[in-house]
Amino acid sequence: MPRRGDVGRVKPARFEYHSPRSVDEACSLLSSLEDAKVLAGGQSLIPLLNFRLARPQHLVDINRVEGLDRVYARDGGIAVQALARQAAVEDSSVVANLCPLLSEAVRLVAHRVIRNRGTVCGSLAHADPASELPAVLLALGGHVVTRSARGERLIAAEQLFRGVFESALAPDELMVEAWFPELVEAYAILEESRRHGDFALAGVVRAGDNLALFGVASTPVLADPSDPSRGLEPSADLEATAEFRRHLVRVLAQRAMAA
Amino acid sequence: MKVNGVDHPAPSDTRRLLSDHLRHDLGLTGTHVGCEHGVCGCCTVLLDGAPVRSCLMLAVQAEGHEVATIESLARDDEPLHPVQQAFHECHGLQCGFCTPGFVMSVVGLLAQHPHPTAQQIEEGIAGNLCRCTGYASIRRAVGRAVELTR
Secondary structure, three states: OOOHHHOOOOOOOOOEEEOOOOHHHHHHHHHHOOOEEEEOOOOOHHHHHHOOOOOOOEEEEHHHOOOOOOEEEEOOEEEEEOOOEHHHHHHOHHHHHHOHHHHHHHOOOOOHHHHOOOEHHHHHHHOOOOOHHHHHHHHHOOEEEEEEOOEEEEEEHHHHEEEOOEEOOOOOOEEEEEEEEOOOOOEEEEEEOOOOOOOOOEEEEEEOOEEEEEOOOOOOEEOOOOOOOOOOOOOOOOOOOHHHHHHHHHHHHHHHHHO | OEEOOEEOOOOOOOOOEHHHHHHHHOOOOOOOOOOOOOOOOOOEEEEOOEEEEHHHOEHHHHOOOEEEOHHHOOOOOOOOOHHHHHHHHOOOOOOOOOHHHHHHHHHHHHHHOOOOOHHHHHHHHOOOOOOOOOOHHHHHHHHHHHHHHO
């Protein structure tokens, strides 16, 4: 049984926990609370809380909101609601039929055990520049739908990603749905990572004639398929130099456009 | 929440992780804690049958759900679960620290794919780190677990 030192042991810094049952309730919490963070799958946020890199005063856990986990066809594309787990998208035949690029991309996100909890909308809201799904949304020209006490808003992929871990969502907005258009043209998602499931050193997404890059700028970026590394200034770290990342972009883009 | 078939109240501190709750409040120390940011896979448990990282969930989030830990697979004096038996036979462990996480991931993998391909096996264990075995014996153990489950 518990040893004395373990009693009351917690990792995250102090926060107040809220568990709304509806989107309206979640939005009213987000509009009234100062420094609140939405908790969906938690596969990015909880590590940040455990390390105390994130210290929000309030956590709004949307996991008990009913009817927010659907993956369905809408307006010639696929809508993925806020609580749809990445694993559900991976297993969805509707997604495989209408947007196989999304099925393929989601399999590159971490590992199945993570995808059992992690959500597509969470990945988009987290806006990690090295993550696959933001680049997929950008290459496809999709959008997200947000809700707040002020109403509903649609944000196009090109407007959504503002910087490293920074999206265009206002603090009182909840992303309720992401929409990925149907794709009948050629597609590919290629990335180079040290190990399966790791974040990519560099990656490319092709959707028809569009090419989006990830892991090589502060946000996912659209690139010219004939000169994909033009103007790129990727960061350098222990894993890869900037020049190596530009090299990867050129090679991966060439392969993707030949697919 | 139900843990291994028994009802337990959620902890009063909402900051308590599910992994810490299992170990320190319920005494279920078979769930190991390695990295606490979702990389090592040691803390993997089943949530409503699907493997998840217990260090990446707040314990209060498991309220109303069913959690299964390594302790649920074979009680004392019961034969080992097929996945445990396979790890035993194939030397799928050395120090054993990562083993509960591997076993729970493999239980989840075989529930999803009862007859996994070699690639599905590799992907199924790719989210768990082992510093002893070099993985070859673990891969064999998964194949053996498939045979034992038949």
